[in-house]
Amino acid sequence: MHFNDYMRETFPNFTLRPPLFYRWKVGIRFELGVNYTIEDAYENSRYLQGVYRRAITLFKALHEKNDDLYIIVDADRYSRRQMLGCKLKVFSRYVKEKSVLYRLNHKTIPYIFPEDDEEGTYKTHRFILKCKTSDFKYISLLKAICNQNMGIRPSIFHRVYFININRKTILHVYDDRGCDIIAASPETIREVYNKYNDWLLDYDRAQIDRVFKNGYENPD
Known part of the structure; x- marks a missing residue:
């Protein structure tokens, strides 16, 4: 199934852009970093180790080795040369077998944040890779995403979405x-909600609890 068809069927009337949690009725918002101070901005600090642990744990809870995935990377306002750099950096570094990159698709779509582009001059470059969980180095990739605001390399500043097709x-x-996790059905992520309940972002806890404790209305 084509990516767009999959999204229309599985997440109808949904636009893939942050914040996912506020754009879909079935979701969880988790807190990764806890008790940050400026002294924590160094490689493998205690703070970052906690961030990595939570991100990796949640990823593993959602993805089995042979699950089919779409990895989506959105890059904004970039020239063609910068766009190529994005492709090489984000995918080549983290895909185990380079042959997998032959499946990589790219398309240019309207800027995903139109409210910030009144003149309509920006574009979003969307890269789509269909693969298995086992095809890429997800631990290294997650760490690079978490590093983006810490002044630590490697880091990835583009938006990366992991879509589990299964x-x-x-x-x-x-x-x-x-991080945000959304699902077509609350039952799919109920175990994650229960097991890692202490990690829920307290600011959104009441909204999250309503989905899993007080019933659920189909997003349609």
């Missing part, structure tokens, strides 16, 4: 602060 979930680690 389980119908989307994971977006936005930076060291936290």
Whole structure:
């Protein structure tokens, strides 16, 4: 199934852009970084180790080795040369077998944040790779995403979404602060909600609890 068809069927009337949690009725917002201070901005600090641990744990909870995934990378306002650099950096470094890159698709779409582009001059470059969980170095990739605001390399500043085709979930680690998980059905992620309940972002806890404790209305 084509990516666009999959999204229309699985997440109808949904636009893939952050914050995922506020754009879909079935979701969880997790806190990754806890008790940050300026002294924590160094490689493998205690703070970052905690961030990595939570991000990797949540990824593993959602993805089995042989699950089919779409890895989506959105890059904004970039020239063709910068766009190529994005492709090489984000995918080549983290895909285990280079042959997998032959499946990589790219398309230019309207800027994903139109409210910030009144003149309509920006574009979003969307890279789509269909693969298996086992095809890429997800631990290294997650760490690079978490590093983006810490002044630590390697780091990835583009938006990266992990879409599990089999389980119908989307994971977006936005930076060291936290991540969003959305699903077509609450039952798909109920175990994650229960097991890692202490990691829920308290600010959104009441909204999250309503989905899993007080019933659920189909997003349609």
